[in-house]
Structures are given as C-alpha cells and as structure tokens.
Amino acid sequence: MHAYFEKLLDALAPADIVQPPQRPGAFISYFLKPIRGLLAVTLAVAGLASFAELALYAFLGWLVDWMATTPREEFLQVHGWSLAGMALIAIVIRPALVLASRGLINLTLIPALTSRVRWRNYRWVLRQSLTFFQNDFAGRVAQKVMQTGPALREAVVNVIDGVWLLVTFLIGAIALFAALDWRLLIPVLAWMAGYSAVIRYMVPPVRRKSETLSEATSALSGRVVDSYTNILSVKLFAHAEREDDFVRSGLVRQLSAYRAVMRAIFDMTVALTVLNSLLLLAMTALAIHLWLAGSISAGAIAVATGLIIRLTQMSGWILRTVTTLFENIGTIENGIETISRPHGVTDRPRAPDLAVTRGAIRFEQVRFHYGKEGGVIENLSLDIRPGEKVGLVGRSGAGKSTLVNLLLRFYDLEGGRILIDGTDISTVTQSSLRAHVGVVSQDTGLLHRSIADNIRYGRPDATREDMVRAARLAAADGFIDGLSDQRGRGGYDVLVGERGVKLSGGQRQRIAIARVILKDAPILVLDEATSALDSEVEAVIQEQLKTLMEGKTVIAIAHRLSTIAALDRLVVMDGGRIVEEGSHRELVRRGGLYARLWERQSGGFLGLPAE
Structure with missing residues (x-):
C-alpha cells in the first residue's frame, strides 16, 4: 500500500x-497544474x-x-x-474512503510535492548570477528555498x-437540516455569516503578519549561519x-513578529468561541421548541444537536487550518521575492x-562599472595570443580580478566585446565557456565533501589514477595520505569540512590547483x-605550474610580482x-608604475635575478 501511493x-x-x-x-498554479488530475x-x-x-x-436520527x-x-x-447497510457504510466504505484520502495526502502529496517545489526552486536559484549571491546571506537564500516547499504543500493540504x-x-x-425542518437552517446560516466575517476580516491580517514573520525567520537563519x-x-x-x-x-x-501572529490568532479564537456558543444555544433551543410543537421528531433533535456539536468542533481546527493557509501563502509570497527573480546573466535562446x-x-573596448558611475573598467582593449602567458599587474582595485570575472561572464558587459577564438562569449552558453577555462583563485572554496570529490x-x-596524479602534480599527495577524520576515513576519503575548514590555507590551495590540473x-x-603557500611548497608548485601552462593561454594575477x-x-x-x-625587464627599465611596484618588493622569480 505504501509503495502504491x-x-x-x-x-x-x-x-x-x-x-x-x-x-x-501563478506561482502556486505553476507547481500544481502538472498534478491537477491527482488533486481532483x-x-x-x-x-x-x-x-x-x-x-x-x-x-x-433514524435509529432514534x-x-x-x-x-x-x-x-x-x-x-x-x-442496519446492515449502515454497518457497511460505517465499518467498510467510510474507513476505506478516509484511508484512501489520507494515503493520497500523507503518502503522495505531502512528501513528493514538498520535494518537487524545493528541487525546482533550488535548480533555478543555483543558476542565478554571482551578484545575486554576493548581495544576500547564503543561509537566508537557502531558508527561502527550503521553507517555500513545505509552505506550498501545507497550503494545498489546508485547502483539502x-x-x-x-x-x-x-x-x-x-x-440534512432542510430535510428535517427548514427552520433549523436559520441558526446555521447566521453562524455561517459570522464565520465568514471572521475569515474575511480577521484572517488576512494573519497573512501579512506571517509574511513579516517569514522574513524575520529567514534573516535570523542568515545571521546564525553567518556566525x-x-x-x-x-x-x-x-x-x-x-x-x-x-x-x-x-x-x-523574529519574536516580535511571532507574537503579532499569535495575537491575531488568539483574537480569532475568541470570536469563534462566542459564535460557537451562540450556535449551540440557538440550535438546541430551536430544536426543543419545534419538538414541543410536534414539528420534528426526537431523532431530528439527535441529528441536529449532533451535527452542531460536530460543526463547532470542526470550526476551531478548520479556522486554524484556514489561518495556517494564509500564513503559508504569506511565506510563499515572501519566498517568491527571492526565488522568482529573473537571472541576471542569461544565455541567448x-x-x-x-x-x-x-x-x-x-x-x-570593454566597459564595465558594476552599475555605478565611473571607475572599474574603462574602454579597455587587449589581445592575448594563443598559448601566450600574460600577467596582470596593478594596485588593489585596478580592475584585474574584474577583468577575469568578465572573461568568465560572471557579469554582462556595459560596452564592448570579449572574444575567444573570434567568438563573442555573450553568444555562447555560460557552461561551455567556463568548461574551457580553468581557474585557481586566492579564495579557495572547497565543498564539504571528500578530498577525492573536491x-x-x-x-x-576522471579515474582515480588521474585524480591521484593531479594531486601529486599539485604537491598535495604528501599531506593527503596522512589525513584522517573522526569517522575513521583516511586519505582521499576524508571530508574537508564547510569551505574546507579542516585544511590549512596552503592545503586548500593545493587541492584547488589539483582540481584545475x-x-x-x-x-x-x-x-x-x-x-597561501610557503616558499618551499611554492617552489615545487611553480615548477608544476610551468608544466601545466604548456600549450595553454594563461592569465595570471599576483600581487607578489x-x-x-x-x-x-x-x-x-x-x-x-x-x-x-x-x-x-622592459617595464623595470621604463621606470613607470610597474618599476615602482617592483622596487617595493624584494627577490625575483625562480631563477630570475632582481634588477
């Protein structure tokens, strides 16, 4: 049965x-339209x-x-x-319908719909531009993706x-009331009017307060994760x-926003308690009056009072369900603001x-200013020949890393073009562009996975042999073989921790170099x-980088000239x-900016005397 559902x-x-x-x-419909048959x-x-x-x-009532x-x-x-027919409905048909309903909701809709929403939202957000992630807490973004799935699922379940x-x-x-006596409808219709008023005027504020609560919760999560x-x-x-x-x-x-939501829910509970008490009193009094007048039977009184008791019992949790529905819609609205933004950098159709x-x-003639006035890259033109090794030099903020980010198309240009082998990089897919560029940066971000995975x-x-060879060329095999973790894993199977915190800066850098090799x-x-490397390890790596650079076009940035x-x-x-x-040598003899930068530093490149 489990597997079927x-x-x-x-x-x-x-x-x-x-x-x-x-x-x-439209957001809710986008996820529900493909499963409308199942929902029906x-x-x-x-x-x-x-x-x-x-x-x-x-x-x-009939039995009485x-x-x-x-x-x-x-x-x-x-x-x-x-009586046999009643028993069939009571012990076979109704339980079967209830179990089928719960199976569809608990085993089919709740797990799968939650995961479907999260999966599709995650994939869309993952392909957002670099700027998107730089302008927000990673924890906050993750919270939006994670909480929107359950919120949409709960909204659907709340409706059902x-x-x-x-x-x-x-x-x-x-x-049933109409069949017993139409006058029994009067208290019910009056109660329905009051119940509708409660939902109309007291539930929507919960939606707004819930949106505020969702934002406060996401921001709190972002702060905790940041710490x-x-x-x-x-x-x-x-x-x-x-x-x-x-x-x-x-x-x-977050606590203030939570209390605001709870106050609104408490006020609704007070209003509903008064309505239910009046309904029970009015229906019981009317039913007894009609029985005394000979208009209805004792069985009708049993049906009327039983239905009203059940209705008042249901009304409380249904109101809470409707309130939760609006809370979840507020959460969805809050998540949409982050999740449903268009991508900042997109491929052409x-x-x-x-x-x-x-x-x-x-x-x-490349021009780029991060959307600000002036600065950064101004009408820059540069040709790099196939296989040429070019170093970018300059003070901090000169635009070196920005130029590399533009080459990788992390941002779209404001003017000019960048071409690789004569092809404008804005006309090709981003994934294929970055597949042809290997990058080792100073900000070495490792995934919280094994060294082998990284x-x-x-x-x-790649085969394990190729992976081990890359580690050896990056001078990383020495420290990798001696690693172990608390779960007994060793060597290449050791998990490196979030962003590689279990490794030193130099070790992370060598893993990153191995990855690019x-x-x-x-x-x-x-x-x-x-x-991040000490001089001895750097000397080893430099020799390997010479081999790595053979036959490749290289752009290198280094403050250590x-x-x-x-x-x-x-x-x-x-x-x-x-x-x-x-x-x-030419730049040192010229006596310009490079010469001044060189004078502030000592030493020379491997085998190259300082001038």
Whole structure:
C-alpha cells in the first residue's frame, strides 16, 4: 500500500529549468497544474469521506426514531437490512474512503510535492548570477528555498483538509437540516455569516503578519549561519558576545513578529468561541421548541444537536487550518521575492557551445562599472595570443580580478566585446565557456565533501589514477595520505569540512590547483594561485605550474610580482585602464608604475635575478 501511493507522484521528474512566476496565485498554479488530475481525485475521495461521515448522523436520527416507534420484538425483522447497510457504510466504505484520502495526502502529496517545489526552486536559484549571491546571506537564500516547499504543500493540504472539508460538510449539513425542518437552517446560516466575517476580516491580517514573520525567520537563519560559517574570525577576535548581540537582535525581531501572529490568532479564537456558543444555544433551543410543537421528531433533535456539536468542533481546527493557509501563502509570497527573480546573466535562446581551438582572447573596448558611475573598467582593449602567458599587474582595485570575472561572464558587459577564438562569449552558453577555462583563485572554496570529490570536481568522470596524479602534480599527495577524520576515513576519503575548514590555507590551495590540473582546460586563469603557500611548497608548485601552462593561454594575477615576472608579457592596469605592457625587464627599465611596484618588493622569480 505504501509503495502504491508513493509511486503516484514523481518528485524529481525531469523538467526544464524555468523561472517560477512572481505572483502568488501563478506561482502556486505553476507547481500544481502538472498534478491537477491527482488533486481532483484527492478532492473527490475526501469529499466522499465527508459525506459518508454525514450519513452516520442521518443514521443516528433514524435509529432514534425507529427505536421509539418499533416494538423490540419486531425491530431486527423490520430494520435488519437497513442496519446492515449502515454497518457497511460505517465499518467498510467510510474507513476505506478516509484511508484512501489520507494515503493520497500523507503518502503522495505531502512528501513528493514538498520535494518537487524545493528541487525546482533550488535548480533555478543555483543558476542565478554571482551578484545575486554576493548581495544576500547564503543561509537566508537557502531558508527561502527550503521553507517555500513545505509552505506550498501545507497550503494545498489546508485547502483539502480545511476549506474543502468545511464546504462539503456544510453542504451535507444544510441538506440534512432542510430535510428535517427548514427552520433549523436559520441558526446555521447566521453562524455561517459570522464565520465568514471572521475569515474575511480577521484572517488576512494573519497573512501579512506571517509574511513579516517569514522574513524575520529567514534573516535570523542568515545571521546564525553567518556566525557559524565565520567561526574562525569570531574566535580570533574574541567576539562571541558581539555575535550574541547580532543574533539576539534578529531573535528579538523574529519574536516580535511571532507574537503579532499569535495575537491575531488568539483574537480569532475568541470570536469563534462566542459564535460557537451562540450556535449551540440557538440550535438546541430551536430544536426543543419545534419538538414541543410536534414539528420534528426526537431523532431530528439527535441529528441536529449532533451535527452542531460536530460543526463547532470542526470550526476551531478548520479556522486554524484556514489561518495556517494564509500564513503559508504569506511565506510563499515572501519566498517568491527571492526565488522568482529573473537571472541576471542569461544565455541567448538556442545559444551554441563554445569551441576553443587555439585559445586566443581579445578584449575590445570593454566597459564595465558594476552599475555605478565611473571607475572599474574603462574602454579597455587587449589581445592575448594563443598559448601566450600574460600577467596582470596593478594596485588593489585596478580592475584585474574584474577583468577575469568578465572573461568568465560572471557579469554582462556595459560596452564592448570579449572574444575567444573570434567568438563573442555573450553568444555562447555560460557552461561551455567556463568548461574551457580553468581557474585557481586566492579564495579557495572547497565543498564539504571528500578530498577525492573536491579534486574530481575539475573532471567528474576522471579515474582515480588521474585524480591521484593531479594531486601529486599539485604537491598535495604528501599531506593527503596522512589525513584522517573522526569517522575513521583516511586519505582521499576524508571530508574537508564547510569551505574546507579542516585544511590549512596552503592545503586548500593545493587541492584547488589539483582540481584545475585535472580539468586540463585550454585557458588557465591564476588569481593569486600560490598566495597561501610557503616558499618551499611554492617552489615545487611553480615548477608544476610551468608544466601545466604548456600549450595553454594563461592569465595570471599576483600581487607578489616575483611569481609572474617570467611570463611572456606583463600588463599593468591602473584605474580600469592598461597603462603599461611589456616584459619584466622592459617595464623595470621604463621606470613607470610597474618599476615602482617592483622596487617595493624584494627577490625575483625562480631563477630570475632582481634588477
């Protein structure tokens, strides 16, 4: 039975990566439209289960009247088959409908719909631009993706278990009251008007307050994750109390928003309690009055009072369900603001993959300012020949890393073009562009997976022999073999911790270099690739990098000029422009910006005397 229901909906079914709609109704419809058939069946089964429950109340009234009018010795003979029919509905049909309804909801919809929403939202957000992630807490973004799935799922379940159940029960109850005596409808209709007023005027504020609560909860999660992610800085500066205050202020805001939601829910509970008490009093008094007047039977009183007691019991949790529905819609609206943003950098429709045959790179009148006025890159033009090794030099903020980020198309240009082998990189897919560029940066981000997984990130289909060879070329095999963790894993199977915190900076850097060696891309970018290494290890790595750079087009950035002084050409940048070009010796003799930077540093490149 479990397997049958669980197979009705494939949570991870193949689907195009599409921007979810930005309006709540369309957003919900986007996820529910593909399963509308399943939803229709679930509503039908739940509705039939509700009507089966109402039939029991009708049976109760009939039973009371039969017992009052039929002699005991004739009771089973006269009503035996009717009692058997009642028993069939009570112990077979109704339980079967209830179980089928719960199976569809609990085993099919709840797990699969949650995972489907999370999966599709995750895939869309993962392909957002670099700017998107730089402008937000990673923990906050993850919270939005994670909480929107359960919120949408609960909204659907709330409709089925709350709104739909109330509608079907009321339809059946009204029909029963009308069959008994139309005057019994008066208290019910008055109660329905009051109940509708409560929902109309008191529930929507909960939706707004819930959206505020969702935002406060996400922000709090972001603060907690930020503190834990940067635990080394917290420890180094002894700022545990400062982080306490940072998170405490987020907790105060979240607690205030939570209390606002709870106050609104309490006020609704008070209003509903008064309504239910008045309904029970009015219906009981009216039923007794009609019985005394001979208009209805004792069985009708049993049905009327039983239905009202059941209705008042249901009304409380249905109102809570409806309130939760609005809370979840508020959570969905809050999540949409983050999840459903259009991608900042997109591929053109039917963009082809980039083909790199030579590795020539050309920057043509490139202009980029991060959306600000002035600065960064101004009308820069640069040709890099196939196989040429070029070093980018300049003060911090000169635009070196920005130029590399533009080559990788992390941002779209504001003017000009970048071409690889004559192809404008804006016309090809981003994935194919980055597949042809290997990058080792100073900010070495490792995944919280094994060392083997991190190295294989450069080429997932690589053999273990190729992976170990890359580690050896990166001078990483020595320390890898001696690693172990608390779960008994050793060597390449050791998990490195979040962003590689279990490894030293130099060890992380060597893993990153091994990853790029394994990738073996025709274009190589080295952004402070050896900045975290000591001199002895750097000497070993430099020799391996020479081998790695053979036959590749290389762009290298280094503040330590000795590491790039022997490259084919050095390009000196200042204020987003190229101010000097040439070899190390030429630039030193020229006495310009490069010469001044060189004078402030000592030593030379491997085997290259200082001048």
